[in-house]
Structures are given as C-alpha cells and as structure tokens.
Amino acid sequence: MTISDIAKMAGVSPAAVSRYLNDGYVSEEKREKIKEAIEKTGYVPSRQAQILRTKRTKIVGVIIPKIDSDSISRVVAGISEQLLEEDYQLLLANTENDIKNEIKYLKTFKQSFVDGVILIATAITDEHRKVIKSLKIPVVAVGQKVDFISSIYHDDYGAAYAMTAKIIEKGHKNIAFIGVPDWDAAVGVDRLRGFKDCLADNKLKFNSDWLKIGMFDMDNGYENAKKLMKMKKKPDAIFCATDTIAMGAIHCLNELKVKVPKDVAVCGIGNGKTVRVMEPPLTTADYYYRESGKEGARMILEKIENPKSPVMATMLGFEIIERESL
Amino acid sequence: MTISDIAKMAGVSPAAVSRYLNDGYVSEEKREKIKEAIEKTGYVPSRQAQILRTKRTKIVGVIIPKIDSDSISRVVAGISEQLLEEDYQLLLANTENDIKNEIKYLKTFKQSFVDGVILIATAITDEHRKVIKSLKIPVVAVGQKVDFISSIYHDDYGAAYAMTAKIIEKGHKNIAFIGVPDWDAAVGVDRLRGFKDCLADNKLKFNSDWLKIGMFDMDNGYENAKKLMKMKKKPDAIFCATDTIAMGAIHCLNELKVKVPKDVAVCGIGNGKTVRVMEPPLTTADYYYRESGKEGARMILEKIENPKSPVMATMLGFEIIERESL
C-alpha cells in the first residue's frame, strides 16, 4: 500500500493524497473519495519515506548512565510521559556508566537519527562539550546545570543547605557527611557546598575527618558509616548525599545497634521509592524527578520546533520530607 | 555530504562507493581513493536512506508497563546491554500501565518502524493476540509465558513452591499469602499455585481467609498485613508475591511491634535492590531479571536475522536468598 495506490483508487494524484494527509488543501469531493480509499485499505503512510523527505524522525534520543536506578528511571518516566503526549518517540541509550559510550551515542545521534537529545549525565567533560557543539541537533541536559546548552536541574545547593539547617535545628552539632566524588558537579560538589555553607552560617566548624567520599551505592553508606562509628569522636548525625547512601548507612547503624535517630541521626536526598519503609523511615528531600523529566522533554521539543530559541536553565525546587531518621 | 559527492571526489561511481561501504566488491586502487575521500570529509551514510532501501532499522522496540520499577528497569538494563553489543538501538515505549497504550504502540510498530519488538506485559489479552499476529515483525515476550510467540520467563511456580517449602521447613504452619490479581498470569496465578501446591504436598491446609489480593505496590503489603494482624487467628508467616509487597508488609509489622521473623516471618520474590537493608533483611528469591532481558534481546535478534526460526520458550531459574526475615 503506497500513496500512489490510494491515489489510483480514489482517482486522484498522489500529491492530492499527500495534501489530504497533511495540509488538507483539497476539495470536498476528492476528500471524500480519498478518505474512503484510505479507510478501505487501512493505508498508513511509511514513516521512513516521510523521514527521508522531511528530515524529521519525531524521535528524541535519551542518554542515561544507567537505567536501574531509582532516580533516573523516574526521570525517564517523566520524559516518556511528556513525549507520549506530544506524539514523539523515545530512543533510549544506556551508557552503563561508561563515558566512552556516552560520546559514542552522541556521535551516533549526530547522523541526525533523532531530532534532539536529552542528556542525563553526571559530568560534562571537554569532550562532551566538543561533540555536543558539533551536533546539528539540539541537546538539553537534565540533572546538571550546563552553561552552553539548555538544562534543567535540581536545587542541590539549596536542598543540602536546608537539610543541614534541619539537622542543626534538631540539636545536632557534630555532623558527618557521606558523599560522592567531585566529578559529579551536582551531587559531588553542590550538595557538599550547601552542607558546608550552612555549617559555617551556624558557626559550626566543618570536621574533615567526618567527610567521607565513595560511590553512588549502598556500600558507600554502609562502609563509611562503619568507619565513622569506629572513630574516637563520633558524629551524632550523618548527612548522606543520596538516599541510596543513606540506606546503606542506616543498615550499618542498625547492625551496630546504634539507635537512629537517638544516637545518630541520618538523612538523605532524593526521596527514593523505598526509603519510607526503612527502619526508621528516612528523612529526605523530594526532588520531583519525574517532573524534571517532563520539563526536559518540553524543553527539547521547544528547541526542536524552534531551533533558535534561547538557551535556558531551569532550576526545580525540593521539599524536605520529615520522617523519623532525623 | 552524499554518496555521490564522495563518488565525484574519488572519481568513481556512487555504486562503487556503496559497494565499498557494503560488500566491498571494489579494486584496490579505487578502494584507496574512496577511503581517502571518506576520511577527508568525515562522510557518514544517511541512516534514513539506507532504511528506506533496506527496510531494516536496526532498532528494536521495547514495550513496558512502567519504567520506574525495580524489576522492569533491570530487565531493560539487560536488554540494553545486549543490544548495545549487537549494535542495535532501543526504542522504549512506556505504556504507563495502560493497556490501550500497549495496543497503540504495537500498532505503531506495525508500520515496520522497528525490526522487532520485545514485550514486557503483565497480561496477554485476545486483543494482544490479534494485533501481534497481524504484525509483520517478530515479537518476543519477556516475563510471561506466551504460547504463540517466543518467550522467556521465570520459574514462578517453582520459586513459589520452593519458597513455601522453605517457610514450612522453618517450622511455620499457618501461612498467609499476599498476592496480586489473576489477570497477571505469572505473579497472580503461578506464584499462588506454587504456594498452594506446596501447602497441599505438605498436608497443610490452605486457609482462604489468609489469602489477600491487591496491587503491585507497598500499600498492598502494608494494608493486608494490617488486616491479617487484626484477625483472631493470625498467621505466623506471610508469603508476599513480590518484594515490594513484602516491604510494605514488614513495614506494617514493624509499626505494630510484631517481631519479624520471631512472631511472623515474611518473604518475597524478586530480590529487589533495597530489600537487603530492610529491618530485618528480606528473604527472597533472586530472579536474574537482567539476564532475562539479555536473553530476550538475543531471542529477538535471532528472530530478526532468521525470521522462520521456531517459536521457543525459555524458563529461567531462581535462587532462594536466605536473609533474616524468615
């Protein structure tokens, strides 16, 4: 079934059928005939041929470091929701945390296979910069603030600051921090900065022995909480940069029979799906991950429709969720 | 940059360049020239034009009910890994648990936009059947056994049976079951069947008052555990059909100050990422979700390469993970 077949059946030209399908610049009687022919045959235009002509795939590529992560899968859910609504499709590129794959996908997309790309990256290197600039299609970043492309990110500094203030408000003065490396600008840098600044503003001194850095997993929380509890001078609160880390930390504390929050308070950031059933339920900050995905999708769509729309940066807020671990 | 430009630069015909890129049916000297031209210009063939010609996109569509789920995101991670290896791309279609979207995507894919589709469905209705049969591209199912297409699934019956045996082995005789509706053949039907059969085989009678059905969320576990604990005759163990349900149940029990596993033992199925930090850590069955994704990808690729390869069904095993909740 091609457009010509339909044209023949309806006794019109292929061009008329095309117009019927698109602009709709066609007389009433022919419109009828064409409609009939299409309905009878169940004809559907070939996407590929359309794409070849129009140069638009109505697909957006989404590059992520991993999919089996609570926060990322929520962002993807948001993207997917918005895209579905706008009748776009979602090509998922999972880099498995390998920056080489990230560049590879970016280059693959360069062949204008997709109309735009949403990049959920933990770090933007010079190579990213270079490759992205060489692309002819728009790119937006979600989860990190990037200067040369539009981005949508969370108020990492603010959330960390507010959370720290909450810890202090609860009467804790000896606060440890378990975080991630500083190659992650959002989680590794901003959250730590918010923490330190709040400490300083409250005239509490930052104890670098209590600053522990590890990866984005529960082990980081578990191992570092253990180390913290082995020190002669122990903290009475632990601020974990992510919920996952916090879960590991609480698990460790429970094993050590350290009472949370009485002996040591714990909090995280992210409001992961399962943290409310921890023992005790985790105090954390909700980050509207899903919303950030939706907004990212809106942004890239806007860029696609209107390529010269200005670069913009949107910061999403947060909400402290008080539960019992703090 | 088109193939003709390269041809001109190298002083050969477009066909020669095409052959250089594909079959490689070209003389040594021309080969050199072409190579040079391509390198100089950084030419890359247009995917779209290739697709229009060859009718193959090297994309497989993956239809899922939701992405922000521990088990599903792990399956997708496996699919993604395998696809990356084979140089295929992954078009993600998230139905948001709406069966209408499932059909819609199936139909979208019908326009041979993808070379094959992997369906992660909870239920296969007659409409699914009809639409799938009308597709010209192969479809494989992951997570459910389906008779008319290749599928890969988990040993739900066996896992439930083994887990029940384990509960009995621990000395429990009054075992409740919190499950999901029977429109889900794997989780709703097979796991319950494994449970019942094991009970029968051990001469324990099945108490239908202790059979609770709800959705795939923590609330199901929470609410139904609460109901169970309000009964005059309480169970001393609760078998939850999924880890998520189990987490809700344990949370409830903790709130009620019911000791797990001393007063009531709990177990789940799935080995979710966070269940090992529950208090107490959850006894569950590992399901190799990631592996099932990889296998599903291999299957669809095989079908794509070799369309008349036979329908097959692969069942993946499981492993009981003993922790402290049982």
Place this chain on the structure above:
DNA sequence: TTGTATGCGTTATCAG
C-alpha cells in the same frame, strides 16, 4: 570489476 539506471514512498515545487 565497474557504472548506469531504477526504485524505495513521500513531500515540495510549480505550472496549469
């Protein structure tokens, strides 16, 4: 081995 010609299924142009 090589090049020419043709077709894949649309959409855009342009003259009627």
Place this chain on the structure above:
DNA sequence: CTGATAACGCATACAA
C-alpha cells in the same frame, strides 16, 4: 485548487 514531476540518499540488477 490540482496534478506532473523532481528531489530525498542510498542499494542493487543489469549491462558493459
């Protein structure tokens, strides 16, 4: 308003 006709960029049958 309408219908030829020319691209879009590539791959292949076929003739050379």
